[in-house]
Each structure stands twice: as C-alpha cells, then as structure tokens.
Amino acid sequence: QKEVEQDPGPLSVPEGAIVSLNCTYSNSAFQYFMWYRQYSRKGPELLMYTYSSGNKEDGRFTAQVDKSSKYISLFIRDSQPSDSATYLCAMKIIQGAQKLVFGQGTRLTINP
Amino acid sequence: DVKVTQSSRYLVKRTGEKVFLECVQDMDHENMFWYRQDPGLGLRLIYFSYDVKMKEKGDIPEGYSVSREKKERFSLILESASTNQTSMYLCASTEGGIYGNTIYFGEGSWLTVV
Numbered sequence: 450q451k452e453v454e455q456d457p458g459p460l461s462v463p464e465g466a467i468v469s470l471n472c473t474y475s476n477s478a479f480q481y482f483m484w485y486r487q488y489s490r491k492g493p494e495l496l497m498y499t500y501s502s503g504n505k506e507d508g509r510f511t512a513q514v515d516k517s518s519k520y521i522s523l524f525i526r527d528s529q530p531s532d533s534a535t536y537l538c539a540m541k542i543i544q545g546a547q548k549l550v551f552g553q554g555t556r557l558t559i560n561p
Numbered sequence: 562d563v564k565v566t567q568s569s570r571y572l573v574k575r576t577g578e579k580v581f582l583e584c585v586q587d588m589d590h591e592n593m594f595w596y597r598q599d600p601g602l603g604l605r606l607i608y609f610s611y612d613v614k615m616k617e618k619g620d621i622p623e624g625y626s627v628s629r630e631k632k633e634r635f636s637l638i639l640e641s642a643s644t645n646q647t648s649m650y651l652c653a654s655t656e657g658g659i660y661g662n663t664i665y666f667g668e669g670s671w672l673t674v675v
Binding site: 455457483485490491492493494495498537539548549551552553554 | 565601602603604606609619651653663664665666667668669671
C-alpha cells in the first residue's frame with residue numbers, strides 16, 4: 450500500500466464549477482500537508498500548505514485536512530480554464546528527514 | 562523569488578552514454594533533491610543532499626549517482642544511460658531544519674534514452 454493515495458483522474462469539469470481534489474494517507478506521523486500545481490511540461494509550484502487539521506483558505510482555493518480520517522482535500526471555487534493542470538498532494542513529518550511523500554497527481558481540465 | 566535552474570530542458574542520449582544533469586539554486590538552501598516523474602508513478606525521490614559533499618539515497622537510487630561540490634549546485638549523473646531511465650527529472654531545494662517545509666522545483670529536464 451502506498452503511503453499517499455491520490456486518484457489520477459483525469460477530471461474534467463465545466464468552467465465555474467467547484468472542484469474537489471482528494472488524497473488519503475496511511476502514516477499518522479504526517480503533520481505538514483501541501484498542494485502543488487503543475488502545468489504541462491513545467492515543474493510543480495506550491496499552491497497551499499497547512500500544518501493542522503481544519504480549513505485554510507486562499508482566494509478561490511481551500512485546503513482541508515482531516516487527521517482523524519487521514520484525508521486531505523483541495524477545493525477550487527469558480528474554476529477557470531487557467532486552473533487546468535495536474536495537482537499533487539504532498540506531505541511530510543516536520544521533524545527529521547526533509548523527504549516529502551507525494552501523491553500521484555490528479556490531472557484536471559476546466560472546459561470553457 | 563527562489564529560482565531553481567536546470568540547465569538542460571530536453572536531452573536525447575544513446576544507451577550506455579554517461580549523462581550529467583545540472584541544477585543550480587540561488588537561495589542558499591541547504592537541501593537539494595533529484596526526483597524523476599513518470600506517468601502513473603508520480604514523483605519518486607532519487608537522491609537528496611543536506612549539505613555540501615553529503616548525499617543520501619532516496620527511493621530509487623539504482624543507476625544514478627550525485628555530486629554536490631558547492632552549496633548551490635547539485636548534479637545528477639547517469640553512469641550508463643538505459644532506456645528505462647527515459648523520464649522527466651526534477652531538481653528541487655529547501656531551507657534546512659524545521660523551516661525547510663516548502664520545496665521549490667526547477668522546470669524539469671526531459672531525458673530520452675534511445
């Protein structure tokens with residue numbers, strides 16, 4: 450079993466829809482959770498990060514962490530064609546090694 | 562802004578060739594990483610380095626080596642390239658310690674081994 454599971458999609462939604470992207474994990478020691486966005490033929494870029502359970506909002510994006518269920522989500526409101534990309538979740542244990550564990554990535558397309 | 566620069570974006574190499582992928586970061590970060598990214602497999606860590614001349618194996622180090630002679634530069638070496646090393650390679654860096662929680666990636670190097 451992988452430490453982090455993420456549905457690879459592809460996911461295709463109409464412009465303006467609310468998008469929900471999800472990851473589950475098995476290691477309860479993970480404390481730091483991130484979402485990266487990767488455009489085609491580019492490197493991933495950090496979108497959001499959070500340390501704790503609950504919600505964190507940044508503009509149209511909301512990151513949600515449920516440690517009891519070992520489940521994290523990224524919501525995109527009022528989705529735009531420019532949001533079309535692959536979204537990767539990543540997580541790590543704060544103390545100790547710097548290694549991040551990534552999900553497989555979900556490929557998202559927003560249709561105009 | 563942090564900049565991680567991978568000097569070669571697209572390379573085509575022959576089986577058995579020695580390949581060097583170079584990476585430079587401009588933020589004085591302690592930690593540097595090499596990943597490869599493949600469809601269906603996601604990002605997999607090859608090697609990382611937490612200081613000059615220090616290196617640690619990641620999840621898939623076989624067939625690769627690394628060199629970090631200067632803090633800003635981290636090189637990935639394929640001693641004898643094989644077709645199963647055709648992939649996108651991503652270099653990344655972070656600050657050291659507990660503050661190194663944001664990883665910054667380069668643009669990627671697309672390697673094709675024929």
